[in-house]
Amino acid sequence: MSPNVIDCLVNVHFGETAKQPEFMRKVRDDYFKGPSSLYEQIELPALLDEMDAHGVTKAILMDNIAKPSMTAREFVTQRPDRFALAMGGINLLRPVASLRELTALTADLPVAYAVVGPSFWGDGQYPPSDAVYYPLYAKCAEIDLPLCVNTGIPGPPIPGEVQNPIHLDRVCVRFPELKLCMIHGADPWWDVAIRMLIKYQNLRLMTSAWSPKRLPEPLLHYMRTRGPGKVIFASDYPVLRQHRVIPEARALDLPPEVLQRYLHDNAEEFFFGTPTTTATTGPATAAEVG
Template identity: 85%
Template sequence: MTATQRPGVIDCLVNVHFGETAKQPEFMLKVRDDYFKGPRSLYDPVELPALLDEMDEHGVARAILMDNLAKPSVTARKFVAARPDRFSLAMGGINLLRPVPALRELAALSVDLPVTYAVVGPSFWGDGMYPPSDAVYYPLYAKCAELELPLCVNTGLPGPPIPGEVQNPIHLDRVCVRFPELKLCMIHGADPWWDVAIRLMIKYANLRLMTSAWSPKRLPESLLHYMRTRGKNKIIFASDWPVLRQSRVVPEAQALDLPVDMLDNYLYNNADEFFFGGGRQQKGSAL
C-alpha cells in the first residue's frame, strides 16, 4: 500500500451528547476539572460541521458516536441520519437488572439503526458492585453473541471518584472462557493493569483493547511492544472526543514508534475488521 492509499483513521469512541445536559453531574465536572483539566467549554453542544471539519483535517474517515437506550442522544442520531457514511452508534444505558425488555430494545435498534457495538461500564452502574464475571451480565453477553454485535467493557481505574476494582480486566477471564463466541473489547485502556490485559489478549482470540481516553504518547511501552509483536490485530484507536480531541491524539498516534503497517492497523484496519467486518454494519438503516 502506498502512502496515498493509506486507509486513514476510524475514531471508535466520540461523545456528542454532553451538550444535551443542562447541568452535568458533579462527577463529570470533577473529571473535567481535576482529572483531564479540560476547558469549561468541554461539555458544550457540538455542531455537525465543526466535528466534520476536525475529522477531515486529521484523516478520520468514520466515527462511532455514543448513544444510550435509557436516554437516547438526539445529537448522535441526528448526525447519523445526516451522514451515515461517516457515523454509526455505540449503544449503552442497558439495564442489566431488568434485562429482557432492555435487550429486546437493543435487538430492535440494531435492526433499525447502524449500531456498531454495545457498551457497559462496570464502575458506572450498580454502585460498582458487579464485576463483569457476575451472572448479571450473562443475558447481555448471550444477546450480543446471538446478534454478532461486539460488546465493549470499560477497564482500568475510572477517572471519576467511584469504585474501580470491578474494572480490573482479570474479571474478563471467566467471560472469555464461557462466551468464546462473543466479540469483546476492553475500552479506556487498562491502567494500572496493562500487563493483565495483554496476557488476556494473548490467551483469547475474541478479545481486543481500545485506547480511548488515553493520550497515545502516554501509552506504556509494554503495550507498544505488544502492538509490534503478537498484538498486531488487537489494539484499536479511539479518542473519547471531546475529552481528548482528534487534533491532539491523531498526531500523537502517528508519531508513535510503530512500523507503517502496524500504525495503519491501530488507526484503521483493526477497527474495520473487528467492528465493521463481514458487512454486518450494513444491516442497519440510517434512521
C-alpha cells in the same frame, strides 16, 4: 501517506444535559484538566471539519437506550457514511426490555457495538464476571454485536476494582463466541490486559481516553510483535480532541503496517466486519515474546 482513521469512541451528547453531575465536572477539572467548553453542544459541521483535517473517515458516537441521544442519531441520519452508534444504557437487573430494544435498534440503525461500564453501573458492585451481565453477553453473541467493557481505574471518584480486566477472564472462557473489547485502556493493569489479549482470540483493547504518547511501552511492544491486530484507536472526543491524539498516534514508534491496523483496519474488521489482508495474530517467535 498517513493511514485513514476510524475514531471508535466520540461523545456528541454531553451538551444535551443542562447541568452535568458533579463527578463529571470533577473529572474534567481534576483528572483531564479539560476546557470549560467540554460539555457544550457539538455541531455537525465543526465535528466533520476536525475529522476531515485529520483523516478520520468514520466515527462511532455514544448513544443510550435509556436516554437516547438525539444529537448522535441526527448525525447518523444526516451522514450515515461517516457515523455509527455505540449503544449503552442496558438495564442489567431487568434486561429483557433493554435487550429487546437493543435488538430492534441494531436492525434499524448502524450500531457498531454495545457498551457497559462496570464502575458506572450499579454503584460499582458488579464485576463483569457477575451473572447479571450474562443475558447481555448471550444476546450480543447471538446477534453478532461486539460488546465493549470499560477497564482500568476510571477518572471519576467511583469504585474502580470492578474494572480490573482479570474479571473478563471467566467471561472469555464461557462466551468464546462473544466479540469483546476492553475500552479506556487498562491502567494500572496493562500487563494483565496484554496477557488476556494473548490468551483469547475474541478479545481486543481500545485506547480511548488515553493520549497515545502516554501508552505504556509493554503495550506498544505487544502491538509490534504478537498483537498487531488486537489494539484499536479511539479518542473519547471531546475529552481528548482528534487534533491532539491523532498526530500523537502517528508519531508512535510503530511499523507502518501496525500503525495502519491500529488507526483503521482493526476497527474496520472488528466492528464493521470487513476482513483485512494483514494477519491479526499468530504464533510468536522467541524474540517476539521477550
